[in-house]
Amino acid sequence: MPRTVRTMIGVSRGPASGDLFEQSPSRLLEQHGALLTRRMYKWSAGFEHELRNYSGVITGIARSQVDNDVTSAVKVYSVPFGADRARRADLDRVPRHPITDLSDLSPLGELVDGAYSRSMDHTALTAAVAGLERRFGPYRLKRVSLGLDTNDFGEEKLYLDAEIVADDGAHAGAVFRSFRRDSRGDLVVCNESMRLKEGYRKQGFARSLSASLEEYYRRCGVARIEVKTEDDGGLVWAKEGYQWNSRRDLLAASLANIRTRLDAVVDSGTISSADKSLLEDYRGRLQVNSETIPTPAELAALTGDARDLGERIMKDSVWHGVRYL
Structure with a gap:
């Protein structure tokens, strides 16, 4: 597997176990599906779509075999995190129509x-x-x-x-x-x-x-689609998997607005002490220099004692997002 992809996913060659990507896809997914899902989620709100894309770089594996193994594995690993669950549940409530x-x-x-x-x-x-x-x-x-x-x-x-x-x-x-x-x-x-x-x-x-x-x-x-959210768009585009625009001035403005939204929820007097503590932890990560800035989708899906913590933060938020095509 190319080094850049290996590094992006976050796995490496181990001297004892050999190369992780020399294993069969079914065994790979059985043993490491949750890890792959967490890593892949940074780039997409949907595990299945990205895993099918990246599986193509695993050498020596027939596409049909990859598809069969991914389909089986997705039944176990496709919805392990709140952001993806929230997005899929939200989409399931919306009527489906064919692409024009x-x-x-x-x-x-x-x-x-x-x-x-x-x-x-x-x-x-x-x-x-x-x-x-x-x-x-x-x-x-x-x-x-x-x-x-x-x-x-x-x-x-x-x-x-x-x-x-x-x-x-x-x-x-x-x-x-x-x-x-x-x-x-x-x-x-x-x-x-x-x-x-x-x-x-x-x-x-x-x-x-x-x-x-x-x-x-x-x-x-x-190359990319950019968005500056407003009204319901702050929540909608987050659930659609848009990422922060990484241009430093735009990222700073986005995170500042989210901190303000988060503070308003904390100061509302309507959440528990545990939820306040949770949001304070997230606030510390909403800094330009943080290595663990939460994604918009992660924030939108955030729950605690109050199930709508993330939605309250992201609805009406103003932030600069991007999707790379």
């Missing part, structure tokens, strides 16, 4: 480059994404618009906005996204916001839209 095929959309890189070079104006850009005006789960996108604009910091980005419409034609909300290339030329998406009116939430639209767009982004070579 966006393969007919123009490549995102061409649109970004066309906008910045001024070879595509607002009319041409909007026409290129007209295919987004379709159903995503229970609702549809309408009045999609794409064009260059400048934000409050003087940054010029390609912005997309669209209305969310229910089957009866009622206005259900709005979606805003922005696209750019970073200093290395990588494509970056920012989930600016998605707002759904009361009565239209938790019906599967957000999940369907996000999954459909992520498939499109991957095909277009997008």
